[in-house]
Amino acid sequence: xxxxxxxxxxxxxxxxxxxxxxxxxxxxxxxxxxxxxxxxxxxxxxxxxxxxxxxxxxxxxxxxxxxxxxxxxxxxxxxxxxxxxxxxxxxxxxxxxxxxxxxxxxxxxxxxxxxxxxxxxxxxxxxxxxxxxxxxxxxxxxxxxxxxxxxxxxxxxxxxxxxxxxxxxxxxxxxxxxxxxxxxxxxxxxxxxxxxxxxxxxxxxxxxxxxxxxxxxxxxxxxxxxxxxxxxxxxxxxxxxxxxxxxxxxxxxxxxxxxxxxxxxxxxxxxxxxxxxxxxxxxxxxxxxxxxxxxxxxxxxxxx
Amino acid sequence: xxxxxxxxxxxxxxxxxxxxxxxxxxxxxxxxxxxxxxxxxxxxxxxxxxxxxxxxxxxxxxxxxxxxxxxxxxxxxxxxxxxxxxxxxxxxxxxxxxxxxxxxxxxxxxxxxxxxxxxxxxxxxxxxxxxxxxxxxxxxxxxxxxxxxxxxxxxxxxxxxxxxxxxxxxxxxxxxxxxxxxxxxxxxxxxxxxxxxxxxxxxxxxxxxxxxxxxxxxxxxxxxxxxxxxxxxxxxxxxxxxxxxx
Numbered sequence: 001x002x003x004x005x006x007x008x009x010x011x012x013x014x015x016x017x018x019x020x021x022x023x024x025x026x027x028x029x030x031x032x033x034x035x036x037x038x039x040x041x042x043x044x045x046x047x048x049x050x051x052x053x054x055x056x057x058x059x060x061x062x063x064x065x066x067x068x069x070x071x072x073x074x075x076x077x078x079x080x081x082x083x084x085x086x087x088x089x090x091x092x093x094x095x096x097x098x099x100x101x102x103x104x105x106x107x108x109x110x111x112x113x114x115x116x117x118x119x120x121x122x123x124x125x126x127x128x129x130x131x132x133x134x135x136x137x138x139x140x141x142x143x144x145x146x147x148x149x150x151x152x153x154x155x156x157x158x159x160x161x162x163x164x165x166x167x168x169x170x171x172x173x174x175x176x177x178x179x180x181x182x183x184x185x186x187x188x189x190x191x192x193x194x195x196x197x198x199x200x201x202x203x204x205x206x207x208x209x210x211x212x213x214x215x216x217x218x219x220x221x222x223x224x225x226x227x228x229x230x231x232x233x234x235x236x237x238x239x240x241x242x243x244x245x246x247x248x249x250x251x252x253x254x255x256x257x258x259x260x261x262x263x264x265x266x267x268x269x270x271x272x273x274x275x276x277x278x279x280x281x282x283x284x285x286x287x288x289x290x291x292x293x294x295x296x297x298x299x300x301x302x303x304x
Numbered sequence: 305x306x307x308x309x310x311x312x313x314x315x316x317x318x319x320x321x322x323x324x325x326x327x328x329x330x331x332x333x334x335x336x337x338x339x340x341x342x343x344x345x346x347x348x349x350x351x352x353x354x355x356x357x358x359x360x361x362x363x364x365x366x367x368x369x370x371x372x373x374x375x376x377x378x379x380x381x382x383x384x385x386x387x388x389x390x391x392x393x394x395x396x397x398x399x400x401x402x403x404x405x406x407x408x409x410x411x412x413x414x415x416x417x418x419x420x421x422x423x424x425x426x427x428x429x430x431x432x433x434x435x436x437x438x439x440x441x442x443x444x445x446x447x448x449x450x451x452x453x454x455x456x457x458x459x460x461x462x463x464x465x466x467x468x469x470x471x472x473x474x475x476x477x478x479x480x481x482x483x484x485x486x487x488x489x490x491x492x493x494x495x496x497x498x499x500x501x502x503x504x505x506x507x508x509x510x511x512x513x514x515x516x517x518x519x520x521x522x523x524x525x526x527x528x529x530x531x532x533x534x535x536x537x538x539x540x541x542x543x544x545x546x547x548x549x550x
Binding site for chain 1: 324346359362368419422426431453456469470471546
């Protein structure tokens with residue numbers, strides 16, 4: 001019962017499924033952030049995107065600098081473990097670069113927005129935001145009275161992206177996708193989305209997926225494209241495949257402090273390469289430096 | 305600061321760990337007096353035992369050997385909103401007289417002088433953790449009378465108790481700085497001087513905060529880091545000096 005193959009190149013997947021004006025989610029919390037997809041969106045010159053992520057991270061900083069974004073929806077906009085996202089800051093502080101509208105939540109708020117979107121509900125209730133200035137900054141954070149207890153609960157609206165990109169360790173050709181390590185909100189984001197692009201380190205046979213079904217985060221029925229792109233998450237990481245490139249995150253601080261630095265980076269490593277394989281070739285020693293050590297789990301018995 | 309913060313954690317407690325100094329303090333506590341400390345990271349690692357100091361809150365070393373890895377919907381709903389987190393550990397660019405924390409903007413929200421990263425999980429940790437510890441270096445800029453923006457609520461203006469607003473957690477009970485420890489007054493929620501580092505006097509602490517600082521009737525004395533704590537911090541936990549200075 002294997003579906004038809006959805007395997008295609010990154011270029012084709014972005015050309016077919018990411019359009020100007022779309023609400024785009026590239027999820028992955030520190031782990032499995034698909035830089036390869038972000039770079040291809042920049043190369044294809046997409047404009048007026050509403051970019052949503054809990055942590056915009058370097059990938060959205062690059063996309064903001066490249067002029068892809070009209071609006072950013074987020075909950076923590078920093079360079080993790082390092083400091084600031086400078087393209088984002090310049091835009092919000094009015095210090096140059098394209099204008100950027102923002103819509104801001106906390107992590108719980110963003111998670112709840114994806115949960116509502118995935119369940120096809122209009123909003124999600126939560127016990128949150130009392131005493132904070134966030135609802136004043138973002139009028140989409142509202143309140144309802146619980147019909148059972150009378151308690152006031154905070155609500156956030158569903159987030160239903162036009163397209164969600166998730167990076168994963170492996171999938172089969174029809175898009176049954178397995179993730180391990182930190183799983184973030186990828187499952188909710190994918191189910192909330194109209195279209196889903198899955199990008200994987202390895203393409204595997206359906207039998208491999210079937211051998212460990214508890215590890216499947218996203219089933220083929222919601223997937224539109226499968227892109228095989230080893231090292232596609234660098235400088236983020238893929239548990240069991242390669243480590244996070246913390247040195248690059250530190251280096252981004254200096255690269256991004258001035259707009260010219262980002263432009264030079266994008267010219268060389270995004271516009272200057274046709275695809276991810278060429279990007280990896282432009283980083284000599286990268287794969288040896290970050291290749292993960294092995295830590296296998298002993299496995300489980302699925303018999304009956 | 306890391307060792308003073310670590311001593312606030314009891315063995316077996318469930319701690320929601322923030323990145324930076326809180327992370328260092330939690331791992332120091334785990335290596336010394338609190339080996340059964342349960343570290344929860346917002347990225348989804350529960351019972352993490354990182355073999356290297358995590359640079360980010362989503363480091364792969366948090367996964368390897370942990371007790372559980374769950375999605376972030378589970379972190380915030382099944383663990384935090386469910387009331388399972390005993391201690392929340394927060395830092396902030398600004399901490400005010402009532403322990404409110406700002407990590408969003410310096411200046412006006414719509415036109416900030418400095419745009420900071422924002423809440424992340426801090427707002428809900430401040431609301432739900434049974435108690436909160438705050439870590440920040442003392443300076444008048446970092447400790448204004450009133451924060452520019454309340455990202456994570458402390459005791460607000462001191463007039464209304466947190467419970468009346470429906471906040472389940474007790475809020476910030478202690479603020480650990482590099483010169484002293486401040487505590488929230490039980491009646492008003494106002495931060496007052498509770499203990500001094502060796503060689504520091506109260507006037508030095510006053511000059512680092514933007515309001516007339518009250519004082520506990522009896523001031524505590526903070527012991528300097530032990531040789532074991534220093535060795536662990538410098539040689540084992542943070543040999544690359546990611547968080548430690550000097």
